[in-house]
Amino acid sequence: MKMKKRTLFILIGPAFILFLVFFVYPVIRTAAMSFFDVPSMSVALRKCTFNGFSNFTALYRTSFRGSLVTLLKIWLICGSIVAVLSLIFAVSLTSGIIGKGFFRSMLYLPNVIPQLAIGYMWTLYVFSSRFGLLKKFFTWIGWTALAEFGWTSPDNMFISMCIAYIFSNVGYFTLTFMSAIESIPTSLYEAASIDGAKRTTQFFRITLPLIRNTLTSNITIWTTRVCAFFALSNVFVSNDTVSPLMYIYNVLFGSDSGTTAVGVGAAAAVVLTVVVVLVYALSNLIPKNKDVEL
Amino acid sequence: MGKRTRTLKVRQQIALIPSYILLVVWCVFIFVMLGWIVMASFSTTRELFTDKLLSSGLHWENYEKVVVTGKMYIAFLNSLLYSAVSVFFTILVCAPAAYGLSRFNFKLKNLFQRLLVVGLGIPGVMVIIPLFSIITMLHMGDSKVTLIMLYVVTSIPFCTFFLLPAFSDISPTYEEAAAIDGCGPIRTFWEIVFPLVRPSVTTLVIFQFIGKWNEYFMAQIFANSGNNRSMSVSLNQIIVAMTREGGWGGMFAAVTFVSFPTIILYVILSRKIIGGTTAGGIKG
Numbered sequence: 001m002k003m004k005k006r007t008l009f010i011l012i013g014p015a016f017i018l019f020l021v022f023f024v025y026p027v028i029r030t031a032a033m034s035f036f037d038v039p040s041m042s043v044a045l046r047k048c049t050f051n052g053f054s055n056f057t058a059l060y061r062t063s064f065r066g067s068l069v070t071l072l073k074i075w076l077i078c079g080s081i082v083a084v085l086s087l088i089f090a091v092s093l094t095s096g097i098i099g100k101g102f103f104r105s106m107l108y109l110p111n112v113i114p115q116l117a118i119g120y121m122w123t124l125y126v127f128s129s130r131f132g133l134l135k136k137f138f139t140w141i142g143w144t145a146l147a148e149f150g151w152t153s154p155d156n157m158f159i160s161m162c163i164a165y166i167f168s169n170v171g172y173f174t175l176t177f178m179s180a181i182e183s184i185p186t187s188l189y190e191a192a193s194i195d196g197a198k199r200t201t202q203f204f205r206i207t208l209p210l211i212r213n214t215l216t217s218n219i220t221i222w223t224t225r226v227c228a229f230f231a232l233s234n235v236f237v238s239n240d241t242v243s244p245l246m247y248i249y250n251v252l253f254g255s256d257s258g259t260t261a262v263g264v265g266a267a268a269a270v271v272l273t274v275v276v277v278l279v280y281a282l283s284n285l286i287p288k289n290k291d292v293e294l
Numbered sequence: 295m296g297k298r299t300r301t302l303k304v305r306q307q308i309a310l311i312p313s314y315i316l317l318v319v320w321c322v323f324i325f326v327m328l329g330w331i332v333m334a335s336f337s338t339t340r341e342l343f344t345d346k347l348l349s350s351g352l353h354w355e356n357y358e359k360v361v362v363t364g365k366m367y368i369a370f371l372n373s374l375l376y377s378a379v380s381v382f383f384t385i386l387v388c389a390p391a392a393y394g395l396s397r398f399n400f401k402l403k404n405l406f407q408r409l410l411v412v413g414l415g416i417p418g419v420m421v422i423i424p425l426f427s428i429i430t431m432l433h434m435g436d437s438k439v440t441l442i443m444l445y446v447v448t449s450i451p452f453c454t455f456f457l458l459p460a461f462s463d464i465s466p467t468y469e470e471a472a473a474i475d476g477c478g479p480i481r482t483f484w485e486i487v488f489p490l491v492r493p494s495v496t497t498l499v500i501f502q503f504i505g506k507w508n509e510y511f512m513a514q515i516f517a518n519s520g521n522n523r524s525m526s527v528s529l530n531q532i533i534v535a536m537t538r539e540g541g542w543g544g545m546f547a548a549v550t551f552v553s554f555p556t557i558i559l560y561v562i563l564s565r566k567i568i569g570g571t572t573a574g575g576i577k578g
Contacts, residue, residue, distance in 0.1 A: 007479045008398055015391035015450055016406055022425075022447040024409060027416055029424040041430040092313030096306055103317045105564045106324060108571070112560040114508040116526045117553040120533060124545055125331055131342055133326065175571045199309070227417055231510045234530060245511065248419055253426065253515045262427070269419040280415040 033266035041252070041262055048263075055267035062260065064268050067247040070158075070240055075226045078162050078169070082222070085170050090177035091203060104178070108171035115168060119235030122164040127151035157238035165232055169225070173218055180214035181207060216286050223279040227272055244272050328553075335546040342542050356547035360532055364544075366551055368521055369528035373555075375438065376513070376524055377506040380445035381499055384453050387446065389495065392457035393483055397466070413451035418512060421448060426515065441516040441524075445506050453498060460494035461487070497570035500563055504556055525552045 029045070034055050036048040059065075089107060093100050110118060126133045129150060138147035151160045184207065192202050208215075233246035242250075250256040252265040334342055336352045360366050395403065421444065429440065464487060472482040488495075513524040523531065529552045536545045560567060 004479075008394060008400055010480055011390040011394035011483065012400075012406070015387045015454060016402070018387060018447055019406075019409065019413070019450045022443065023413060023421055023450065026422075026424040027420045030420045033423065041427045044431070088313075088316065092310070092317065095310060095313070097310055097313060097317070098307070103321065104568060105560075106321045107317075108564075108568060109324060109557070109560065112504055112508075112556045112567070113553045114510065114526045114529075114556065116510055116529055117549050120529070120545070120549050121327060121331060121553075124533075124542075124549065125334070126327060131345060133330065172571065175568060224415065224417075228511070231526070234510075245417075245419065249511070249514070252423065262423075266423055269417070269423060273416055273420055276415050276417060277412070 030266050030269055033263055034270045036263050038262040038266070041257075043262075051263070055261070055263040056271070058261075058264050059267050059271070062247075062251075062264065063242065064244065064247050064271075066240070067242045067244045068271075070242060071226060071229065071244055073158070074162065074165065074229060074243070075223065078166050079219075079222055079226070081162075081166050082169050082173055083218075085166070086173035086177055089170065089174040090181055091207065093174070094178055094181045104175070107174050110168040111171045113168070115231035116235065118168045119161075119164055119232045122160065122167075123152055123235055127160055154238040157236045158240045161232050161236035161241050164236070165229075173222075176214055176218055177211060180211040184210050216283055220279060220283045224276055227276050244268060248272075328557075331546050332550055335543065335550045337543050339540060339542040353543060356541075356543040357551065359541070359544045360548040361551060364528070364532050364548070365523075366525070366528055366532065366548065369523045369525045370551075370555070372438070372517065372521075372523060373507050373525040376442055376445065376517070377503045380442045380449070380506050381502045383442070383446045384449045384502060385495060385499065388450060388453040389457055389488060389491075390483060391450075392454045393461045393487060395454070396458050396461035410451040410454055414455070418444075418448050422512065422515060436516045436519055436522055438517065438522055441512060441522075444512055444516065445509070448512075449502060453502065456498055457491065457494060460491040464490050497566065500559075500567060501570060504559065504567075507556060525555075528552075 033045060035050060035052060036045060037051045037054075038045065038048045093104060093107075097103065125131075129135060129152065132151070134149075134151065135147050138144070138149075150156055188206050189202055192206060197205070228245065229243040230245045230249070233241050233243045248265050248268050251260040251268070252262060330347070333347045335356055336354070337347045337356075338350065338353055341347055341349055361370075395407065425440065425444070429436075434440075468486055468490070469479070469482050472486050473479075477486070508526065509524075510526040513527050514530075516522075517524050518527055529548055532548045533545055536542075536548070
């Protein structure tokens with residue numbers, strides 16, 4: 001269709017200009033800052049000196065390295081548990097369970113609660129060493145060793161944080177797996193049953209291969225989520241619970257601001273961005289399963 | 295239903311028992327957790343520690359302490375403002391852009407679309423650092439406008455892509471008919487095309503609203519002083535203060551007050567929310 005330039009500008013202009021000025025430009029500027037010696041937030045970039053990759057090498061000596069390890073641990077440990085749990089839930093919910101709608105809503109519920117509030121629900125109540133749910137439960141069934149477990153002691157903070165994080169993520173991934181499973185033709189399962197295939201065999205031979213596309217896109221979504229890990233680091237305070245975003249926050253905006261040069265903080269942001277962009281690019285390289293239309 | 299199919303159904307349900315157990319455990323856990331926290335929010339600190347929740351009636355003063363004295367009602371209004379205004383402007387900007395991209399070819403189209411794709415993957419910190427630097431240089435401190443603008447701008451890539459397929463699905467005959475009747479293209483868009491994509495827009499509005507309501511990182515940086523705090527920022531501040539003085543009932547009141555607006559919204563809109571999650575590939 002033919003369109004006057006003016007009309008096109010009225011339609012797309014606002015989004016385009018806002019995006020260029022307040023998104024693209026700041027991103028480029030942050031990337032530039034990571035190569036300059038920027039001593040503090042209130043120094044203009046043109047007054048700073050170029051120092052190549054030394055911000056990145058300086059970063060290597062800070063606790064940012066530890067925060068990347070934390071990120072990787074969250075990604076891998078929580079990721080595998082979330083994947084297994086949400087697949088189990090998704091398969092359960094799609095195999096003719098009564099009350100499917102209700103269970104599904106309950107699974108997704110933690111997703112809509114602010115993550116900070118979720119964190120406090122766990123630390124203040126569930127993990128509490130005085131009136132905590134876990135303490136009461138394990139005392140009741142007689143597992144005293146677990147009842148005495150110090151969930152909120154610094155050594156165990158990371159595990160506790162992972163549990164809360166898994167809890168607030170399972171629902172979303174269950175829903176995505178469910179919709180993928182529901183689009184598999186039931187005739188495949190009927191044929192497999194007639195041939196005598198067990199349910200586990202059906203899962204590994206039919207379900208899993210046919211939801212491969214969803215699996216791939218979920219890995220990308222999981223990566224972006226984990227890279228944005230922040231709120232729970234505020235609640236579960238310990239050395240090994242600091243996420244990269246938390247590190248950047250502390251160094252640039254929070255209590256530690258002024259101790260580390262701004263350029264180093266910007267370099268940390270760049271590293272985080274490169275990680276996400278790489279995962280995006282890699283997941284696009286994985287060939288899509290074309291013989292299934294999901 | 296024949297006898298054979300019925301026994302088959304029963305056998306199928308028996309095979310599902312482990313699944314039922316798992317799901318029921320999950321639900322019981324959520325009910326116990328939320329239920330206990332709500333009860334605790336009406337109890338005194340002493341009752342919490344002696345395991346006698348609610349034994350002296352409902353202590354509304356816990357809520358009075360955090361909502362009125364702790365100024366959480368301001369945080370509530372702020373969060374409402376941040377979410378509602380930012381979602382309004384996001385739709386106002388992204389809907390026409392998505393429509394333009396779905397309908398017309400122009401020189402910069404490719405560039406714009408590519409930038410948006412890259413924008414999908416870039417974390418918000420990259421946008422924040424220079425803005426924060428400018429604000430510090432101008433001694434502006436934090437402000438409501440900055441946060442709302444950030445919410446709008448960082449939503450542009452996702453929201454534009456979310457609405458794109460909805461507009462592509464609409465037949466151009468609507469616009470052609472409108473053009474023949476002498477309706478200008480901008481008016482045609484808002485009055486004829488936009489209402490046709492209402493289902494997608496509604497889903498997007500709900501998700502964006504909840505997303506911005508729950509957003510914490512940017513709010514912590516740009517809305518961290520007195521009357522600008524959002525719900526989450528205010529929750530953090532109140533918990534830290536109350537941990538020092540040991541006001542446990544108040545802490546649970548604060549957690550409840552922050553959690554329940556979205557829970558209630560979810561109960562009302564749960565069908566729409568669950569449908570939207572799987573249909574549009576919302577990244578949350």
